[in-house]
Amino acid sequence: MxxxxxxxxxxxxxxxxxxxxxxxxxxxxxxxxxxxxxxxxxxMPQMAPMASPKRRGLGWVLAALGGWPTVTGLATATVAGVWLGYTEPGSLNAVTGAIWPSADSAYGLGDLVPSYDYLLAGDDA
The missing domain is CATH 1.20.5 (Single alpha-helices involved in coiled-coils or other helix-helix interfaces)
Structure with missing residues (x-):
């Protein structure tokens, strides 16, 4: 075999x-x-019955959202959103200028890819 x-x-x-x-x-x-x-x-773990929140004032809303740290974060995000929505884009340069470089100090595409300037010039050599 x-x-x-x-x-x-x-x-x-x-x-x-x-x-x-x-x-x-x-x-x-x-x-x-x-x-x-x-x-x-x-x-299996047994779930305790949930206590109904007391309906006095806005304390139950605060508890439902997760407490003061959560409400503080929501308020900060709301104020920032209203501010960004209200201001015009030109005035945002005062805030972002320290973080991102301005247009005159940044690199252009021609600096990073030299052949790009050659293509824009229209020379076919």
């Missing part, structure tokens, strides 16, 4: 073994499933 024939024989034996194992699958008893389900239910 050749080596290939031996491999085919071995594969056929393995296939027969796997088929026999697949056919003989043990099924656990239903009582085991019931015990596992009962154990799982016993170990």
């Amino acid at each position: 050749t080596e290939r024939d031996e491999q085919i024989k071995d594969e056929a034996a393995l296939d027969a073994l796997f088929d026999a194992v697949r056919a003989d699958q043990p099924v656990p008893p239903a009582a085991l499933f019931e015990r596992v389900a009962q154990d799982a239910l016993r170990e």
Whole structure:
């Protein structure tokens, strides 16, 4: 026999073994499933009933939002959004000038990609 024939024989034996194992699958008893389900239910955390918020003033809104740190962050974001929406884009340079360079000190595309200026000049040489 050749080596290939031996491999085919071995594969056929393995296939027969796997088929026999697949056919003989043990099924656990239903009582085991019931015990596992009962154990799982016993170990699940129980939720405490939620107390209804007292409806006096805006304290319940503050508690629902997450307290003063959350309200402070929301107020800051609101003020910043109103300010950015109200001001014109030209006046934002006073704020962003310290962070981002101005147009005259920044690099142009021609500085970074010299062939770009060549393409804009229209020379086909």
